[in-house]
Amino acid sequence: MPPPPTPTQAAGQPLQDIFSARAVWTSRSDDATWKQVCGVSIVQVREGDPCVYGVMQRAGANPEAIDFLRRYGYFLEEFQEKGKVDYGVGSAPWINMGRPTYLLALNGFPALQELGGLIPETWNKDPRYADLLRKDPQTFPWPEYGGIDATRPGNDSSTIWTMSFRLAPCRACPDTGLIAIDVEWTKDGALGKVTLLPPKPPR
Numbered sequence: 001m002p003p004p005p006t007p008t009q010a011a012g013q014p015l016q017d018i019f020s021a022r023a024v025w026t027s028r029s030d031d032a033t034w035k036q037v038c039g040v041s042i043v044q045v046r047e048g049d050p051c052v053y054g055v056m057q058r059a060g061a062n063p064e065a066i067d068f069l070r071r072y073g074y075f076l077e078e079f080q081e082k083g084k085v086d087y088g089v090g091s092a093p094w095i096n097m098g099r100p101t102y103l104l105a106l107n108g109f110p111a112l113q114e115l116g117g118l119i120p121e122t123w124n125k126d127p128r129y130a131d132l133l134r135k136d137p138q139t140f141p142w143p144e145y146g147g148i149d150a151t152r153p154g155n156d157s158s159t160i161w162t163m164s165f166r167l168a169p170c171r172a173c174p175d176t177g178l179i180a181i182d183v184e185w186t187k188d189g190a191l192g193k194v195t196l197l198p199p200k201p202p203r
Contacts, residue, residue: 019079019086019106025056025065026077027093033058047073047094072112074102083159084108084189087148101144105161108189115183116143118194119165123179128198132177138169139176149180157187164200175202 027042034042037058038051045052056066068076074092077100090102105113119141124133132139146165154160164178178200184192 017086017107018111019068019076019088020064021079022062023064023068023076024079024088025059025061025069025075027075027091027098042093043098045093047092076104079106082148082151082161084187085159085185087161096144099144103143103146105183105185105191108185108191110191113191114143115163116141116146116165118183119143119179119181120194120196123196126196129179132167132199136169136176139167140169141179142166142168142171146178154184158192159185161185162197167199177202 031042033055034040034045037054038045038049052069053066056069065076069092072090074090074095076088077091078089080087085108086106088104088106089100090104091098091100095101103115105115123129123141143165146163148161148163150162152160152162161183162180163183164180166175167177167179168175180197180200182195182197184194186192
């Protein structure tokens with residue numbers, strides 16, 4: 001998968017956003033269209049099959065949406081403007097049974113950041129999570145089940161996203177709680193520090 005594009009800046013000009021709502025397209029076209037164009041149901045389509053672009057074009061997808069799929073291998077199905085750095089959700093029929101899987105920070109540095117990858121690997125060593133792990137030692141984070149709970153200004157014109165993600169020992173199991181983090185974006189939109197927060201109760 002190629003790396004995200006890098007923003008460029010002309011002398012004296014502000015940086016232009018790489019991603020916008022024009023890149024959004026959902027794969028949930030009617031199944032008859034998928035069968036007609038691809039010869040198979042939406043759940044049977046394989047990554048990289050060129051027929052997918054035919055479905056998108058028939059559904060009126062913007063060129064930006066088609067380019068996003070070519071570049072990353074999945075669709076941008078949701079886009080929210082959040083200021084310097086924007087938020088998105090990605091999915092594809094051939095990934096995780098079509099579930100919304102990638103929670104994304106867009107238009108910062110890097111231009112595309114998968115937010116689930118920011119969960120600290122040593123979260124289970126933090127004593128604030130000890131009670132949850134004692135109750136169920138098999139619990140772990142599910143990065144695709146989460147989102148932004150709140151945003152607030154930080155120091156030096158930075159922006160902080162408070163995010164939480166599901167904790168559970170299996171997909172069908174009851175939640176044991178939520179793992180929470182603060183993600184800080186500098187005033188220029190660069191990824192700053194990530195801070196592990198105390199766990200939150202299940203939703």
